[in-house]
Amino acid sequence: MQVLKGKAVADQIYTTLEVESATVHDLLRRPPCLAVLLVGDDPASASYVASKQRACERLGIDHRDYHLPADTTEAALLARIEALNTDDQVDGILVQLPLPEQINEETIIGAIKAAKDVDGFHPYNVGSLLIGMPTFVSCTPLGILAMLDYYEIATSGKHVVIIGRSNIVGKPLAALLMQKGRDATVTVAHSRTNDLASLTRSADILIVAIGRAGFVTADMVGEGAIVIDVGINRVADASTKRGYRIVGDVAYEEVAPKCKAITPVPGGVGVMTIAMLMHNTIASAKRTDN
Numbered sequence: 001m002q003v004l005k006g007k008a009v010a011d012q013i014y015t016t017l018e019v020e021s022a023t024v025h026d027l028l029r030r031p032p033c034l035a036v037l038l039v040g041d042d043p044a045s046a047s048y049v050a051s052k053q054r055a056c057e058r059l060g061i062d063h064r065d066y067h068l069p070a071d072t073t074e075a076a077l078l079a080r081i082e083a084l085n086t087d088d089q090v091d092g093i094l095v096q097l098p099l100p101e102q103i104n105e106e107t108i109i110g111a112i113k114a115a116k117d118v119d120g121f122h123p124y125n126v127g128s129l130l131i132g133m134p135t136f137v138s139c140t141p142l143g144i145l146a147m148l149d150y151y152e153i154a155t156s157g158k159h160v161v162i163i164g165r166s167n168i169v170g171k172p173l174a175a176l177l178m179q180k181g182r183d184a185t186v187t188v189a190h191s192r193t194n195d196l197a198s199l200t201r202s203a204d205i206l207i208v209a210i211g212r213a214g215f216v217t218a219d220m221v222g223e224g225a226i227v228i229d230v231g232i233n234r235v236a237d238a239s240t241k242r243g244y245r246i247v248g249d250v251a252y253e254e255v256a257p258k259c260k261a262i263t264p265v266p267g268g269v270g271v272m273t274i275a276m277l278m279h280n281t282i283a284s285a286k287r288t289d290n
């Protein structure tokens, strides 16, 4: 059984991105620039935003951070986005999700200029991906592909089962894997799927992005499967300093012995998401339509 660690993959990507960031800096006579908008005080979101800032600093990417109060109106957030859309010093705009309930997520995502949508959530970018002309692609799916490539895991002709149909992971990942060149046969399962365990047992590659701690148990995994765990769940743990620990969507201890390869949590897919966000930000800075 092979443990597919994310750090080695991310380190390799960061090495390439350091050079690219410096090249773009020379070309533009300014660093690439990412605007990050956080509304409210969700602790997990705040911690993701802090990691994004650290990654920018590692690569010499400028970051503009907007921490708005939890009662920010949709109109106020839209006005902020519009100002960033038209600011030619800003290459990428990211609005951390989830948003407070008074703000409609679709409205906000649709308001971000597609050419600055480094999250790849805008309908234009999602549609482009679906027809095989990807522009900005959602970062976690991109990170998963980068891991498969690094560990030389071929997907051609393989049955890939994805558990979870989110716009951020499940749907874009399915679109990427079914594309020519990746050539996987993809099944997207979700909370309403009948007899989930017999479906997931038939997977050559099982990718789990459902957001439930320990959801996938040993009986759901075939011998010799490759398991990619996208879950990042906080579970209470009084023995830790923070009072919680991070676990994946897969019950790792019981599932790992059955696998040919598996990603750990933490230490697996997690670090890849931000690496690919940096990739998208530098790619955006290289574009001339901003």
Ligand code: GUN
Binding pocket: 094, 095, 096, 097, 098, 119, 139, 140, 168, 273
């Ligand atoms: N919330 C959870 N994942 C993501 C992500 O990839 N991007 C943004 N903007 N918010 C998120």
